Amino acid sequence: MKDLEALIVFARVAEMKSFTRAAESLGIHKGRASVLVRELEQQTGATLLHRTTRTVQLTEDGRAFYSRARDLLSEAEELQAMFSQGxxxxxxxxxxxxxxxxxxxxVIPALxxxxxxxxxxxxxxxxxDRRVDLVEEGFDCVVRLGPIVDETLIARPLGHLRMINAASPDYLDRFGVPETLDDLVSQGHRMVHYMRNFGSKSEGWEYPTxxxxxxxxxxxxxxxxxxPAYHEAGLAGLGLIQGGYSSLLPHIKGGTLTEVLPGLLPEPLAASFVVAHRRSLSQRVRAFMKWTEEILKPYFA
Incomplete structure (x- = not known):
């Protein structure tokens, strides 16, 4: 891997947007990192990084080079480990x-x-909750809920995340426990509204037909x-909420939330692993993805 040192350093600088932090993470001097990247730019004949006093950003050429460099480093890692024991x-x-x-x-409790x-x-x-840029921010993989709108990314379906309806015991004491869709109106129920952008129209309370x-x-x-704020609002008794079974289950087990309308559940959310690499993933990334898939299985419909 020594012959790939310049690529390793360049990739880490691109991901951390800092020569200082990249060098510290790799256990080398900042000056060594600067020299390696400068030599790499001379060899390629392109400016790969735009340097300012505050940060380091990839140039357009740098973004294209970084994508291929990550592929090459992953393949080198696979080559190095191909005869290792499973x-x-x-x-x-x-x-x-x-x-x-x-x-x-x-995920964190299982780490x-x-x-x-x-x-x-x-x-x-x-x-x-925002959609990160896999290449720009140097992510190996991401878990996405909902449809994948970027056709340049590679998605592997994980399943559909089970959704449930819930409210705090205090809220239900005040408004009553709804058992039908009509009860939501006749009992005067309220909901916490979740929206990505304020000013947009609320999607309302979802139910199956x-x-x-x-x-x-x-x-x-x-x-x-x-x-997280949506869940906290439900816990505070500010209204009914609809959320993922995985995240609301601990609150239901602890008694701080109560499941309601179990026969009128919202549509499960499609979950996917998304990667930007069109070539091989490293052994550790593939292993992490498989591990994550296993621990998430109990919460999928």
Whole structure:
């Protein structure tokens, strides 16, 4: 791997947007990192990084070069490990992004067991509701909920995340426990409104019909634009909420939320693993994806 040192350094600088942090993470001097990248730019005849006093950004040529470099580094890692025994410990860094509620409720609680089995594995776990840029931000893989709209990405279906309806016990004491769709109106129920962008129209309360799903617009005084805030609003008794079974189950088991209308569940959310690489993934990334798929299975419809 020594002959690939310049590519390794360049990729890490591109991902961390800093020569200093990249050098520290690789255990080399900042000056060494700068020299290697500068020599790489001279060899390729292109400016790969745009440097300012505050940050380092990929140029257009740099983005294209980075994508191919990541493929090459993954293939080199596979070549190096192709004769290793199948039970060997995984090592190296994985950068992954997934919805915050999945990270908090399922993945992070299971990480100790994974890292105990593979102590040289490093996980950089981003959990956000926004759609990250896999190439620009250097992610090995991401978990996406809902449709994949970017045709340049490669998606592998994981299944459909089960959804449930819930409310706090305090809220149900005040408004009553709905048992039918009509009860939502006759009992004066309210819902917490989730929307990605404020000012957009609320999607309403989703329920199944004979040939699909429809929505019922219920009143509500609170609008939020993040899933964790949406759940917290439900826990605070501000209205009914609809969320993933994986993230709401701990609250239901703990008694801070109560499931309602179990026969009128919202449509399950399609879940996918998404990668940007069109070639081989490293052994550790494939292993992490398989592990994540296994721990998520109980929460899929």
């Amino acid at each position: 039970g060997m410990s995984l090592r190296g860094r994985i950068r992954v992004d997934m919805p915050a509620v999945l990270a908090q409720s399922v 100790p067991e994974l890292l105990e089995a593979h102590p040289e594995l490093e996980i950089e776990l981003s959990s956000t 004979g040939n699909g799903y429809k929505t019922l617009l219920l009143p509500g005084s609170v609008r939020v634009n993040s899933v």
